[in-house]
Amino acid sequence: xxLDHGHDHHGAVSADAHRPDGTRRALRIGLGGPVGSGKTxxxxxxxxxxxxxxxxAVVTNDIYTREDAEFLLRNAVLPxxxxxAVETGACPHTAIRDxxxxxxxxxxxxxxxxxxxxxxxxxxxxxNLTATFSKxxxxxxxxxxxxxxxxxxxxxxxxxxxxxxLLVVNKTDLAPHVGSDLDRMARDAAEQRGELPxxxxxxxAENGVAPVVxxxxxxxxxxxx
Numbered sequence: 454x455x456l457d458h459g460h461d462h463h464g465a466v467s468a469d470a471h472r473p474d475g476t477r478r479a480l481r482i483g484l485g486g487p488v489g490s491g492k493t494x495x496x497x498x499x500x501x502x503x504x505x506x507x508x509x510a511v512v513t514n515d516i517y518t519r520e521d522a523e524f525l526l527r528n529a530v531l532p533x534x535x536x537x538a539v540e541t542g543a544c545p546h547t548a549i550r551d552x553x554x555x556x557x558x559x560x561x562x563x564x565x566x567x568x569x570x571x572x573x574x575x576x577x578x579x580x581n582l583t584a585t586f587s588k589x590x591x592x593x594x595x596x597x598x599x600x601x602x603x604x605x606x607x608x609x610x611x612x613x614x615x616x617x618x619l620l621v622v623n624k625t626d627l628a629p630h631v632g633s634d635l636d637r638m639a640r641d642a643a644e645q646r647g648e649l650p651x652x653x654x655x656x657x658a659e660n661g662v663a664p665v666v667x668x669x670x671x672x673x674x675x676x677x678x
Contacts, residue, residue, distance in 0.1 A: 476569065477676070477677065478564060478570075479510075479572055480572050480573070480593075480672060480673055480676040481573045481575060481590065481591040481592050481593075482572065482573070482574055482594070482595060482669065482672065483549060483574075483576075483577065483586035483590065483593070483594045483595065484496060484574060484576045484577065484594075484596075484597060485549065485577040485580060485585070485594060485596050485617070486577070486579070486580070486596050487579055487580065487581060487598065487599075487602060488579030488580075489579065489599070489601075489602075490579075490597045490598050490602065490623055491623040491624060491656060492576050492577070492579070492597050493513070493521045493524050493525065493576060494623075494656050495595075495597055495621065495654070495656065496511055496513075496574050497530045498661070498665075499574065499662060499665060499666060499669065500531050502663075502666045504530070504531060507571040507572055507673070508567075508570045508571045508572075509535070509570060509572040509574065510536070510537070510563040510570055510572075510573050511531060511535065511536050511573070511574045511575075511576065512539060512559045512560055512563070512573065512576070513525065513536070513537070513538050513539065514538075514539045514541050514548055514549065514575075514576060514577050514578040515538065515539075515540060516540070516542060516545065516578055519538040519540065521576060521578075522538035534567055535563065535567055537559040537562065537563055539555045539559055541578060544580070545577050545578030545579060545580040545584065546583065546584040546585070548577075548578075549575070549577045549584070549585075549587065549590060550584075550585055550586060553589055553590040556575060556590055557589070560575065572669070572673060575590065575591055580613075581613075582611025582612070582613045582614055583611050583613065584596075584612075584613050585612045585613060585616065585617075592672075592676070593618040593672055594616075594618050594619075595617060595618065595665070595668075596617035596620050597623055598614070598620070598621070598622055598623065599622070599624040599627075600622065600624050600627050600628045600631060600633040600635070601627050603633065604628075604633035604634050604635075604637050604638045604641075605641075607620075607638050607641035607642040607645055608645070610645050614642070614645055615645045615646060616649075617649070618650075619649075619650050619651075619652060619665070619668050620642055621652050621654055621665060622642070622652070622653045622654070623655075624654075624655065624656075625653050625654065625655045626655040626657055626658065635653065639651065639653070650668065652664035
């Protein structure tokens, strides 16, 4: 379930998968992607879909603000104590890949204060196609792109597109308006990613986040098995 630079993702469990008392800690899933791709909206939709059946929390990352956390709070997707904001003060992927201490502290604090948790979502600040999460921070990564960014994004590749455990192509409802070819994006993504899954979403549609919810539930099933 960890990220690497190949396509071998068959349920590896991190070395620190348990709490000090021996119980299994929460599954940690990172969400990365370019600015405006819909990461925060995807996090919000996941929270609404999962909050009644799972104990979950969120860590957001912004460079100098708490904007993403405040969006989640305004929309009341989770109680305030289940949402932590990290101000990175630097390039977004620095805080999720290079110096993960602030994010790791936020994750562990959530486990201590509102746990036990089933799932923690860690949302990166908006970044480019190279953004990936450290294996020491998350157990699996979702990378979110959107059709308005151009239907050539899957073909361009980059670690986020090619190695994320799930690639989400968001805002499919905009495809006719921006001239993006969804079939082409699907073919290019499959060529870049091999057997790694791709989900197409439109969060404006009823239950439009369902493919991502199903994937998250499958990861949880493997994590707790």
